[in-house]
Amino acid sequence: MPASKKSLLKKHETTSSLLPVADTIANFEIRYVQFLNAQAKIVNELPDFANDNDCLLELYRVMKTLQMFDHKVLLLHRMGKIGTYTGTLGQEAVGAGTASCLRNEDVFVPYYRSATDLYVRGVKLHEILLYWGGDERGSNFDDPRLKHDLPIPISIGTQLLHAAGVATAIKLRKQKDRAVLTMTGDGGTSEGDFYEAINIAGAWNLPMVIVINNNQWALSESNTAQTACQTLAQKAIAGGIEGIQVDGNDVIAVKATTQTALEKARNGGGPTLIEAVTYRLCAHTTIDNMDSYVDKQKYNSAAEQEPLIRLKKLLQTRELLDDSKERELELAIKQEIESEVEQFLQTPPPAPGDMFDYLYASLPERVAAQRDEVIQRENPDADIS
Ligand SMILES: Cc1ncc(C[n+]2csc(CCOP(=O)(O)OP(=O)(O)O)c2C)c(N)n1
Ligand SMILES: [Mg+2]
Structure with missing residues (x-):
């Protein structure tokens, strides 16, 4: 290549390092929240709710229910009883930690992988099965239990603008003490809708919290293949809103961060973008074969970090859970799942x-x-x- 065509920049040189820069006019940082690390070691002073044993046991029950449900749905799919389902295996802490912070008057705007949140919000497992079986009655949000929540979208990113719209309505009506919680996948943050939503959330100081379920994959596209960003939380900077990263396998960290962000939103403090870093331990859907693109070693090491193991260890340390209590819990969940599946199978088609x-x-x-x-x-x- 002729010398004139070569780049003038040497490796590691940047535009600003080559120009006479007068001053740094903005500084940003992205903080990471974690209380319970992968070894179940408490690394920060626990928030109050984490000293409430019933609260932790309930979070564990919810996560265990969705974990067992995931396995059951896969079997139903292989038996031809259900079309497709977007599993939550490995990501249960993101759902349980976020939804447990919602109040009735808040508005939850889900995405298609929000089954854990929906369950916490009061949706029954058979309704989730109906929805994924192609029956819209499973997404019947006329139900008074969920009268403010929005239905499940399949298009990526659209829900973020709907959430911004709802948050705008709350603000225009001057409703205090009310906020919107919405979710997206990591891939969703590559969509134009995502940037439009965080932009308007920042410009209008909207009462909303956006949670990114960063499960490392957008179907078979790895997170690193679709962004040059070091974190997804830093995308908040583009919207002028607060961005924070949290260990998405630590349910205590997810809950504490969401609770604080929702409180801020309800009190007029504006929006927050929370990136919950986790790992998708199931295929993208029940019709996807992830063996063709997932590195087995990386998968195994992610599996060791999944959220239930560490919470179980904490519960054991507090003598709240032992083998026999775990078996009792599993039996109760199995019964719930079997009866919900039966209800799903017995529902006449629409x-x-x-x-x-x-x-x-x-x-x-x-x-x-x-x-x-x-x-x-x-x-x-x-x-x-
Ligand atoms: C607008 C739009 N484009 C493409 C698709 C097809 N699609 C469905 S899921 C998916 C990957 C999304 O990944 P991510 O946002 O990380 O969410 P995840 O499924 O991992 O929870 C794609 C490309 C879609 N549903 N909607
Ligand atoms: Mg993803």
Whole structure:
């Protein structure tokens, strides 16, 4: 290559290091929160709720339920009883830690891998199965238990703008003590919607908390392949909002961080972006084969760090859990799962015309005509008036 075509910059030289810079006009840092490390060692003074044994036992029960549910759903899929499901294996602490901070009047805006949060929020496991079995009644958020929450989106990133919209409504109505919690995957932070949402959240000081479930994978695309950022939390800087990284396998850290961020939002302190670093120990969905792209060694070392092991050790140290109590808990969860699965399997399929019920508040004429056609094909004698 001729010398003139070569870059003038030497390795490690940056634009600013080559120019006469007068001053540093902005400084940023990203902090990392952890209380219980992978060896179950307490590395920081615990927040108050972590001294409440019932609270920790409940977090453990929720995580164990979703862990066992994941295995069960995989079997149902292999038996042809369910289409697809986006597992939460390895990521249970992100769901349990975040959702346990929500109050009824808050608004939860899920993404498709929020099953743990939905469960904590009151959605039954059979409803989660119905949704993933293609039955919209599983996502029936007219239910008074969830009257403010939004349904499950499949498009990546859209929910972040919906969450910003809800937070705007809360702000315009001057509703105090109320906030929005939403979630995205790490891949979702590569979407334009993500940047638009954090931008408006910052500009309008919206009462919202965005949690990134950084499970290291966007389907088969590794986290490092899709961003040059050292952390995803630092993306908050672009929106002028606070960004913080948390050990997503430490349920105490996830809960403490979400609780603080939600309190801040409810009190007019504005938005927070929380990156919860975890690892997806299941395939992307039940129809994905991750053996073709996941390094076995990395997977095994991530499995050693998963969230239940360390919480179990803490509970054992406090003499709250032993082998027999663990077996008792597993049995109770197994019964719950079996009965929920039975309810799912016994639910008669929806009538084909029902799919139109969940699209619009009132159907446009063009779509109404399509619905009538579907109903009449199924049942020529049907009254469609
Ligand atoms: C707008 C849009 N683009 C592409 C897809 C296809 N898709 C579904 S899941 C996924 C990966 C998302 O990864 P991430 O945001 O990290 O979430 P995760 O599934 O890991 O929880 C992709 C590309 C989609 N659903 N929506
Ligand atoms: Mg991901």
